[in-house]
Amino acid sequence: xxxxxxxxxxxxxxxxxxxxxxxxxxxxxxxxxxxxxxxxxxxxxxxxxxxxxxxxxxxxxxxxxxxxxxxxxxxxxxxxxxxxxxxxxxxxxxxxxxxxxxxxxxxxxxxxxxxxxxxxxxxxxxxxxxxxxxxxxxxx
Numbered sequence: 001x002x003x004x005x006x007x008x009x010x011x012x013x014x015x016x017x018x019x020x021x022x023x024x025x026x027x028x029x030x031x032x033x034x035x036x037x038x039x040x041x042x043x044x045x046x047x048x049x050x051x052x053x054x055x056x057x058x059x060x061x062x063x064x065x066x067x068x069x070x071x072x073x074x075x076x077x078x079x080x081x082x083x084x085x086x087x088x089x090x091x092x093x094x095x096x097x098x099x100x101x102x103x104x105x106x107x108x109x110x111x112x113x114x115x116x117x118x119x120x121x122x123x124x125x126x127x128x129x130x131x132x133x134x135x136x137x138x139x140x
Contacts, residue, residue: 005029007087009068010137013045014085017072025051028066034120035113035136036070042111042122044082044139046071088112088135098132110140 009032016024026032028050036048048071052064073081089095097103097114102123105112112123116133126133 004087004091006031006035006136007090009035010085010087013039013070013072013082016070017080017082017085020074020078021072023069023071025067025069028068031115031120031136032068036068038111038113038120038122039070039082039139042139044073044111046073082139084110084138084140086138088137095135096133097135099127099130102127102132103135103138105138106140110138113137113139 005027009026009029012024012026033048033050036045039045040048049069051067051069053067055063055065075081102114103112105123113136114121114123114126114133115136116126116129116131118126118129118131120136121129
């Protein structure tokens with residue numbers, strides 16, 4: 001049983017990025033989809049898609065499980081676009097910030113992803129909206 005699906009999702013992206021994979025599959029969740037959407041909007045990944053594959057533990061081919069497929073992005077000379085992706089708030093230690101304490105990642109070159117009452121949004125949008133929340137991860 002997996003305890004922290006966000007950490008698993010981020011680790012899969014980090015590991016695939018280190019070995020220059022074209023894409024990586026992870027279990028689908030709305031939170032993972034929201035994080036992938038932000039990564040795409042910020043230019044860290046090419047794209048993402050939701051795919052359904054047969055569930056291997058059953059004989060019935062109609063049973064499917066949803067996966068999120070993240071297509072990774074690299075520079076023209078195979079430079080990694082994602083240099084680091086780091087989980088901040090964990091199940092054992094939640095990290096919450098107010099609007100005045102939203103961190104700048106790498107002096108604005110990276111992005112902090114927050115879970116707020118307005119949804120899962122990047123840190124600069126949370127500042128603009130005037131909301132704080134739980135810091136999920138940093139990406140740069």
